[in-house]
Amino acid sequence: MGSPRVAVINSDLLQQRILAESLERLGFEVVLNVPAARMTLALIRETQADAWLVTVRDDDEVCGESFDSLLDGEAPVLVGMDDAPDNNCTSFLRWEKKLLTKLRDLTDTPAPAAEVSQVPWAQKQHREILLPAVFADDTRKLPLHIFVLGASLGGPEAVKEFLDVLPEGLPVAFVYAQHIDQRFEQALCQAVGRHSAYQLKNVENAAVLAAGEVLIAPVSTTFDLVGLDRISVGTSPWDGPYGPSIDGVIDVVFNHARQRFGCILFSGMGSDGAESISALPEGTDIWVQAPEGCGNASMPESAIHTGKVTFVGDSYQLALKLVEHLKEKWTENYERKPDHQCG
Structure with missing residues (x-):
C-alpha cells in the first residue's frame, strides 16, 4: 500500500x-x-x-x-x-x-x-460519550439550553471536534458565530457538520431553532431570536470589524434564552466575546477551549481574563462537560422531588 x-x-x-x-x-x-x-x-x-x-x-x-x-x-x-x-x-x-x-x-x-x-x-483515543438514559425517550423539540459557540482562526477544526463527539439526542441547540469570509458561509455547514449528529443550518427567517440543531450566525447582517426560539433575520450590519460579531451574538442569545443560555469560546484571534461576557451575571455557563490547544489562543485568553469563565478544557472535555451539565439541569428541573416529599 x-x-x-x-x-x-x-x-x-x-x-x-x-x-x-x-x-x-x-x-x-x-x-x-x-x-x-x-x-x-x-x-x-x-x-x-x-x-x-x-x-x-x-x-x-x-x-x-x-x-x-x-x-x-x-x-x-x-x-x-x-x-x-x-x-x-x-x-x-x-x-x-x-x-x-x-x-x-x-x-x-x-x-x-x-x-x-x-x-x-x-x-490517544477518546472514549465514546454516551447519551444519558434520562434523554432516551425525550421527544420535545424546544431545547433545554441554547449555547453560543464562538470562534475565529483555528475555530472550525475545534468546533468540529466538539460536535463530532456529542451523542445524538441531547436537548440542546447551538448558535455558531464563526469569523469567516461571507463567500464560505454556506460551505461552513458542510465543512464542520460532515460527521456530526447535529444538523448545521444557515439562517432562514421565521424558522424555529430546535434541539439537535446548530444555527450558523449570519456574517453580514444581524438576527434575533423571538417567541419560542423563532429566528428573525435583521438588515443591519454587525458592530465591529468582523462578522458575525461574537459579542453581538452573545447578547442576542442571552437576552432571549436567559436561564437556558450558555457560551463556549474556541480558538481565535482578538478579544471578540470578552466584552459581552464581562456583562453577564456571575455563575453564567461560560466555558473556553484550553489555550494551549488552540491554533490562536487570544480569544479564549481574553475571556479568561474577564474572570467569568467557569470551565476550561479541550474539545472532548468541553463536550463531556456539556453532556454532564445537561443531565444535571434536567434532573434539577424535571426529576428532583420537592423537599416536602422527602423522608
Missing part, C-alpha cells in the same frame, strides 16, 4: 513549502500544492487525493462552485488547520504532531509500531 495522498490548497508560498516538507517527512505523498485561485472544478476532478488540506483567506479569489464540489467529494477535507509556525519555533513540533494526527484520522492511516513510544498522542 502506498503513502496516503494529500492535496494542499494554500495561497501563502511559505506555508506551501513548510506543508510540503512536513507532509513528506511524516510519510504522506503531496499530489497537489497550489494557491486557492487555482482550485477549479477540472483540477479537483483530476486530482487523486486521499485527503485535502485547505486554507482559504479573506482575500483569496475562490470559485464557490469549486469549493462546494470539493466538500461534496468522497475525499475528506481538512479546513481551518492553523498556519504552520516557523520551523525554528518551539511550537512547530506540536503543530506538526497535530497535523499528523488529523491526517491519520482522515485517511485511516495507523501509526507504525516503531512510533508508538515516540508519539503516544497518535495512539
